Amino acid sequence: METRNASAAPGIGGATRVGPRRLTELLGEWRGDGIGYLELSESIAILVRDGRIVPGAVLPAERPLSEALGVSRTTISASYQRLRETGVALSRRGSGTVVRGAARPAGALWSAPDASEIDLSAACPEPWEGLAELNAQAMGAHPEVFRLAGYDTIGLPALRAAIAARYSARGLPTAPEQIMVTSGAQHAIFLVARTLLRRGDRSLIESPSYPHAREALAATGALVAELPVGSGGAGGGYDPAAMLDVAARTSPRLAYLIPDHHNPTGMSMSARLKSDLIATLAAQGAHVIADETTAELVLGEPRTVVPFAAFAEHETQQDAIITIGSLGKTVWGGLRVGWIRAAPDLIARLEASRRVGDLGTGTWEQVVATLALERYDEILAQRAAQLTSRHRALTEAVAAQLPGWTLSPATGGVCLWADLGARESTRLSRRCAAHGLRIVPGPRFGSPGTFERFLRLSFSAPETDLVEAVARLRAAWDGGRGASVPHPVGAEIGGAAERDTVV
Ligand SMILES: Cc1ncc(COP(=O)(O)O)c(C=O)c1O
Numbered sequence: 468m469e470t471r472n473a474s475a476a477p478g479i480g481g482a483t484r485v486g487p488r489r490l491t492e493l494l495g496e497w498r499g500d501g502i503g504y505l506e507l508s509e510s511i512a513i514l515v516r517d518g519r520i521v522p523g524a525v526l527p528a529e530r531p532l533s534e535a536l537g538v539s540r541t542t543i544s545a546s547y548q549r550l551r552e553t554g555v556a557l558s559r560r561g562s563g564t565v566v567r568g569a570a571r572p573a574g575a576l577w578s579a580p581d582a583s584e585i586d587l588s589a590a591c592p593e594p595w596e597g598l599a600e601l602n603a604q605a606m607g608a609h610p611e612v613f614r615l616a617g618y619d620t621i622g623l624p625a626l627r628a629a630i631a632a633r634y635s636a637r638g639l640p641t642a643p644e645q646i647m648v649t650s651g652a653q654h655a656i657f658l659v660a661r662t663l664l665r666r667g668d669r670s671l672i673e674s675p676s677y678p679h680a681r682e683a684l685a686a687t688g689a690l691v692a693e694l695p696v697g698s699g700g701a702g703g704g705y706d707p708a709a710m711l712d713v714a715a716r717t718s719p720r721l722a723y724l725i726p727d728h729h730n731p732t733g734m735s736m737s738a739r740l741k742s743d744l745i746a747t748l749a750a751q752g753a754h755v756i757a758d759e760t761t762a763e764l765v766l767g768e769p770r771t772v773v774p775f776a777a778f779a780e781h782e783t784q785q786d787a788i789i790t791i792g793s794l795g796k797t798v799w800g801g802l803r804v805g806w807i808r809a810a811p812d813l814i815a816r817l818e819a820s821r822r823v824g825d826l827g828t829g830t831w832e833q834v835v836a837t838l839a840l841e842r843y844d845e846i847l848a849q850r851a852a853q854l855t856s857r858h859r860a861l862t863e864a865v866a867a868q869l870p871g872w873t874l875s876p877a878t879g880g881v882c883l884w885a886d887l888g889a890r891e892s893t894r895l896s897r898r899c900a901a902h903g904l905r906i907v908p909g910p911r912f913g914s915p916g917t918f919e920r921f922l923r924l925s926f927s928a929p930e931t932d933l934v935e936a937v938a939r940l941r942a943a944w945d946g947g948r949g950a951s952v953p954h955p956v957g958a959e960i961g962g963a964a965e966r967d968t969v970v
Pocket of ligand 1: 590650652677758760761793794795796804805
């Protein structure tokens with residue numbers, strides 16, 4: 468399947484219009500549940516909150532939507548009314564029903580999360596426990612950073628050297644000239660996509676995959692073709708023959724892969740699949756992004772994960788690979804330091820193209836990152852122990868409470884992929900909201916209408932939260948069996964108070 472993948476088509480005067488067909492597609496399987504206006508408004512609110520419908524988008528007129536969905540116009544009117552009441556949308560004269568931008572709390576340094584709510588929509592571990600110490604060390608030992616400009620587009624020499632040395636130690640000889648420091652991995656993905664793709668080019672992404680990478684590819688105007696990772700992703704693992712077949716037929720200019728500890732399945736490709744994919748894609752002249760943001764987060768005993776690019780058979784193949792890394796999941800998501808490893812001439816192109824959009828990564832963060840890399844083995848060992856025990860707590864709770872579900876064989880990373888055995892994902896995530904659990908439905912990880920049987924379960928939260936989250940999942944799952952849709956509680960999933968990113 469190939470999609471242009473924007474959440475909606477741009478309309479006249481720049482407004483984004485979500486057509487009735489597109490909305491029906493995005494709503495997935497919502498109808499089987501009954502056709503209440505509440506259910507419809509909540510489903511639209513979920514799409515708004517996870518970014519599949521963007522602020523400013525104009526929702527379809529009532530009549531065509533009622534025809535497309537096969538529900539009464541009164542139901543549509545009532546759900547639009549509810550979207551207005553809950554702050555998700557507003558009526559604009561001459562435009563119709565328009566999605567509102569997120570309201571941010573004013574004044575406070577940060578808004579305290581609702582303590583009763585559990586949020587599994589993000590897969591972000593808390594900061595590594597030694598981070599404050601590194602910060603103090605940076606302040607005490609490196610006052611010279613304040614004499615620098617404060618930011619730069621390529622990275623501090625010491626940090627580039629430390630990142631390069633780490634790749635070399637992991638089996639991929641790397642020189643500092645092959646490294647560019649970025650403001651996180653997402654920045655890196657978009658920068659590469661923007662530099663290498665033109666409107667109408669073909670790109671390729673695993674399906675399912677990390678949704679913001681898909682968005683980055685699509686934002687360039689490229690077509691986004693899908694590389695199914697396996698027999699549904701869960702339980703069965705990869706299907707190498709099918710993947711190589713699709714890769715051989717697609718001829719993409721750029722492919723985006725998460726070869727190790729894939730988001731959302733947590734699975735890793737075999738060495739054979741890695742080298743075969745590299746050979747197949749490089750033979751077509753494709754560049755390949757290997758997103759290794761979570762590659763070094765292993766479950767079980769700490770072990771070295773050999774970088775994807777080391778599986779290239781010769782230098783030309785290796786030059787086709789652009790490796791992306793980040794401290795976001797290992798140290799902290801708030802430390803916005805990531806990097807790109809690529810051939811030096813490509814690094815030079817990326818640096819030139821970067822300045823259009825940003826002037827560099829902060830020196831302060833880079834100093835903290837350099838200090839973190841000095842202790843990286845210790846950090847990774849602590850993370851491995853923490854995530855292993857969280858993964859165990861989650862899988863045991865699911866086995867006990869939801870024995871009919873099948874979980875993907877995660878070997879690392881921060882999440883896994885649950886096969887529910889029924890096309891219930893969007894409905895279930897809506898019900899979970901009523902039970903105080905935020906969870907992103909499976910279709911968010913593929914193109915619209917796919918993965919309704921799957922749910923991503925992140926295990927980055929503490930064990931007690933995970934066990935409670937599974938109890939709420941069970942309650943929501945049981946509640947869905949023939950019961951009516953629970954009435955929304957508390958802050959309401961529809962409230963546009965915050966907008967989620969799915970990380
Ligand atoms: C696979 C993958 N790549 C990239 C990112 C973005 O990372 P960063 O916070 O470094 O931008 C994430 C974050 O969740 C991710 O899961």
